[in-house]
Amino acid sequence: MEKKLKLWDATMLVMGSMIGSGIFIVSSDMMRNLGSGYWLIAVWIITGIMTVAAAISYGELSAMFPKAGGQYTYMTEIFGRMTGFLYGWGLFTVIQTGTIAAVAMAFGKFTSYLIPALNNSQPIFQSGSFKITWVQILAIVIILLLTYINTKGVKNGKFLQNIFTTSKILALLGIIVFGFLLVKDSQWTENMSFGWNAFQDFGKEVGNDLVPTGWQSIGSVTLLGGIAAAMVGSVFSSVAWENVTFMSGEIENPKKNVVKAMVLGTIVVMILYLLVNFVYLNVLDRDEIAFADKNRPAVAASEVIFGNLGTVIMAILVMISTFGCINGLVLAGARVFQTMAKDGLFFKQAIENNKNEVPEKSLWMQGIWASFLALSGQYGDLLDMISFVIVLFYMITVFGVIYLRVKKPNMERPYKTWLYPITPILYLLIGSAFCILLIWFKPQYTWPGFLLILLGLPVYWFINRRKTD
Template identity: 55%
Template sequence: MSETTAVSAQPATEQGFKRSLGLLDATMIVAGSMIGSGIFIVSADITRNVGSAGWLIAVWLLTGFMTLTAALSYGELSAMFPKAGGQYVYLKEAYNPLIGFLYGWSFFAVIQTGTIAAVGVAFSKFTAYFVPALEMNDANVLLDLGWLKIYPAQLVSIVLIAFLTWINTRGVKEGKLIQTTFTVTKLVSLFGLIAFGFLLAANSDTWNANWSAAWNMKRMTTDGSLTPVLGVAALGAIAASMVGSIFSSDAWNNVTFIAGEIKNPQRNIGLSLFLGTLIVTVIYVLANIMYVSVLPLAGIAGAPSDRVAVAAANAIFGNIGTYVIAVMIMISTFGCNNGLILAGARVYYSMAKDGLFFKKAGTLNKNAVPEWALWAQCVVASILCLSGRYGDLLDMVSFVVVIFYMLTIAGIFKLRRTRPHAERPYKAVGYPFLPALYILMGLTFCTLLIIYKPKFTWPGLIIVLIGIPLYYLALRNKRK
């Protein structure tokens, strides 16, 4: 990022918050919030959509490029508005309070809470390798209401979310310790898995077979049968594939929500966004290259329950590989949820300070954290765990998430015009080319989803639009 000649002084600490997070902590929040269970699973669905090694890697590279571009663009906004709330604040400042509220409402209703629920249930599912009673099957149903089934795994997920919420109510230092420890552990574990894959299980015959027709796109079923994908339908296949890779690469912006607790935020937020997203992008691409060097494409597409990493680990370590991956995913999802829980509550805090959320969410406890907001987030995430619909909801909002990212990055152009003399300690890298390219790529992705996967689009828009009457209701209550 290019630095201006006049860098503003360290901003005053936001009232009540303590700036106790350094660059390493911020980077670990970026990387740790991004890496959950997706990299271990979603490559199966991507392979079924594109049917070739070249396009599998290309989807991850494209997603990584979009993520890095967005992160570099956010550096400018994070330096202009170094306070709690992140993307909510950027949208409010660039456009108006309604746009900011619609993001915050969607964030509370589904985006953050649904991700917390999904990651929590992933933790429980892989714990089931060690505790079979946590398998989500008919033999382990605790309560069957016909329209709703409750499994022990869901209750374990709720206990995990509540435990991490409690930890984070005790202060940002406690959450920081968990985040840094677990993120470093899972980064080392992932690099280790990749290295062992190349050293112990890479097979030249498998590699050559997978790359023999690397750019012939095909739709692949779990039994390995192929259907060529031709013409413009290829774009639809790429867009459908990227739903999974974008979900796996999302939450990188969580560090912006806790700007009020980061030391020298004008420098460290932008730098942590770049470093964190770069580290994760490299890991994701290398992991998929390892997959195609160890497993045939049919083995990736047809991995049981889409657990590609388990299939790869079995090829590397034998039967014990299943348990190796189970432990890795438990570590990964535990740390991921800690970062999501820690950061998310700061958005509700900022909304409450603007009079657009429950008033109690805008208060800090004796440990200088928004305890009420943390528990409110916990309740909604727990309900989504019990509903079992978090996966569907997240598919529905992937479209909306990208729209909000595009709006936020477009806000850079708007603020350059409306506030030309505002201090910008950092400026978006590659402006205006890279931010404009991200917007173009995002528009293409969203348009293709509308055409080829409409079920991923309109439900998410409905969730966002429900926020409009809620906004005006909040305004009316604010005036009383």
């Protein structure tokens, strides 16, 4: 593959893939689970530490295996074809495509703030609870449009990524600055007055329907359950940085630039996320964050900051953000499926590059399946289930750093994980706590996603049986 992406392009891909719709939405659900500004900040800091620790650990693998496929390649090289396939299976069925669908739907929903007719019109088709709306059609159009643009060459996708990522970073910085300069009545002190015990107080104040009664009977451990449930949102908002590893085959000097892009990109994004939440806590009181209209605290905050124009400003910002995010996900994901096809683990048609040196058929397979998920309306449920599985795959990959150090200490390592073994162990400890607490407190977020991945086993066995026949 041609090396068309420089360090700046790779960093923009990391940041653009991370910043989608989550940061504008998830803080409402997080506040309902936590009830305090202290805990909201603490959970974002924990998520930030997790994310950067994973990126630093991945850097060692990206330097050892500087080729297309990224995380799929690492898992295949370290743990074998079946583990790599299960990751790729999950990526195609829901992790990558489901995220594309969800972010495209967010684009459509925020567009409806500017074009109310999108929301107000009757469904195009409805049968029982299933319906097809104009917002879904717009989401599909955006997915297919960006898929088409990316079939025309890496240069086009790179240009879009750089423009939209730069735009949304500048816009976020504007929201952060104005969120403190233009607001006269700060809610910061009140939001912080609830202290570290706000979880229990919040439950009593707003009713037990928001704090499941089973949690309260466990006593002090209840709070940990709130943290784990809240982290579903912050983790979802902080994934996809590893998309840059999928593009390693097209990045200049991948042994150095991939790790630099991952570490720099994740650090900057997590700082931005923390500052945006500071704005929420400064502009809105606790209930306004927790019960923002349609779970959109960013819109509520923007209305306070900018007045009547706030809704329009935030809608435009989210449209820019989600458009750039979808482009990054579309650009990177298809490279994994192409690499899987080369290994005999995906449709062989995905192998070919077109005249623009991009995997066109792989791009269209990804785009069509993401469009189907958007049309089905099931992407939201799937993504609730998949955060757990994403962290599990991150943990397996990070563990691979330690595994290779023990099993193959003499392998060439152009980059070594900073503060090894503290960094990977830190990630594994936080990730394990997150997964265990979710299994304990929120099993509906865990077993369905795990089951979805296990469904890949018979597919893998069928593929390999067909190869040996």
